[in-house]
Amino acid sequence: MGRVNEWTREGHGGTGTGAITPDGCAVEVYTRLPAGDEPEVVASAVPAGASLLELGCGAGRLTHPLLERGFAVTAVDESPEMLEHVRGARTVRSSIETLDLGERFDVVLLASFLVHAGDVRVRDALLRACRRHVADGGCVLVQREGEDWHERVPRERRAGDALIRVVSAGPDADPGVSSIRCEYTFPDGTWTQTFRSRRLSGEEFGRALAGAGLIADAYLTEDRTWVRALPVR
Known part of the structure; x- marks a missing residue:
C-alpha cells in the first residue's frame, strides 16, 4: 500500500x-x-520558445520534453513528492484551483484530463485559473477524454x-x-x-469554457482529445 x-x-x-x-x-x-506524442501536440500548436504554465505537472512527464524543445516552463503541482522529480523548470507547489501567480503566460496547459473533475465547482475553478494566467494574445491547451x-x-x-x-x-x-x-x-x-x-459532451465543454471566459479555437488531434482555447476579451 x-x-x-x-x-x-x-x-x-x-x-x-x-x-x-x-x-x-x-x-x-x-x-x-513515457510522454508519448503529447509534447509534439503542444509544440505544434503554440509559438516556439513561448512561456508556458503547466498546471498539474506531476513528475515532469511533459515538463522535461517541453524544456528540451525550448519552452520556458513554470510547473505547478500540489504534490511535493511529484515536484521533487521536476528538473530545469521553475516549480510552484499549489492547488490549481487557488493558484494566482499575478502574471500571465503565452500558453497555459491543462493536461491529464483534469477538466473532467467530478465536482463541477472544481472543474470551473480549474478553467478560471487557466483564464487568470493566460496572456491576452495567448492560448490555453486542454486535454479532454475521448x-x-x-x-x-x-x-x-x-x-x-x-x-x-x-x-x-x-x-x-x-x-x-x-x-x-x-x-x-x-x-x-x-x-x-x-x-x-x-x-462532458462537446456542448457541455463549450459552456464550461465560456463560463471561464474562454472559447474553443481548434481541435489539435483527430480523436479531439486536445483542444486549443482562446481568452475572450
Missing part, C-alpha cells in the same frame, strides 16, 4: 509502493510513464513497459460522473488509481 496523503480527495485513491497524491496518482508510476471513454470499459493499452487497464470502479452518487479505476502493471509491480470523472 502506498503512502496516502491525509488530504486525499473524496472518491479518489491509489495503491502501490511509494507516495500517493491527493487524487490517487502513484508518484512512482508517473516517473516511469468522447466514448466512459462507455468503452474495460479497455487497455501499452505505454512503454506498462500495461494500462481501465475499468469501471462502480456507480457514483452523481449520474453524470463515473467512478474509474486504472491499473498500471509493470514487470516489477502493479499500481492502481481510482478517481471520479465527469462526462
Whole structure:
C-alpha cells in the first residue's frame, strides 16, 4: 500500500509502493510513464520558445520534453513528492484551483484530463485559473477524454513497459460522473488509481469554457482529445 496523503480527495485513491497524491496518482508510476506524442501536440500548436504554465505537472512527464524543445516552463503541482522529480523548470507547489501567480503566460496547459473533475465547482475553478494566467494574445491547451471513454470499459493499452487497464470502479452518487479505476502493471509491480470523472459532451465543454471566459479555437488531434482555447476579451 502506498503512502496516502491525509488530504486525499473524496472518491479518489491509489495503491502501490511509494507516495500517493491527493487524487490517487502513484508518484512512482508517473516517473516511469513515457510522454508519448503529447509534447509534439503542444509544440505544434503554440509559438516556439513561448512561456508556458503547466498546471498539474506531476513528475515532469511533459515538463522535461517541453524544456528540451525550448519552452520556458513554470510547473505547478500540489504534490511535493511529484515536484521533487521536476528538473530545469521553475516549480510552484499549489492547488490549481487557488493558484494566482499575478502574471500571465503565452500558453497555459491543462493536461491529464483534469477538466473532467467530478465536482463541477472544481472543474470551473480549474478553467478560471487557466483564464487568470493566460496572456491576452495567448492560448490555453486542454486535454479532454475521448468522447466514448466512459462507455468503452474495460479497455487497455501499452505505454512503454506498462500495461494500462481501465475499468469501471462502480456507480457514483452523481449520474453524470463515473467512478474509474486504472491499473498500471509493470514487470516489477502493479499500481492502481481510482478517481471520479465527469462526462462532458462537446456542448457541455463549450459552456464550461465560456463560463471561464474562454472559447474553443481548434481541435489539435483527430480523436479531439486536445483542444486549443482562446481568452475572450
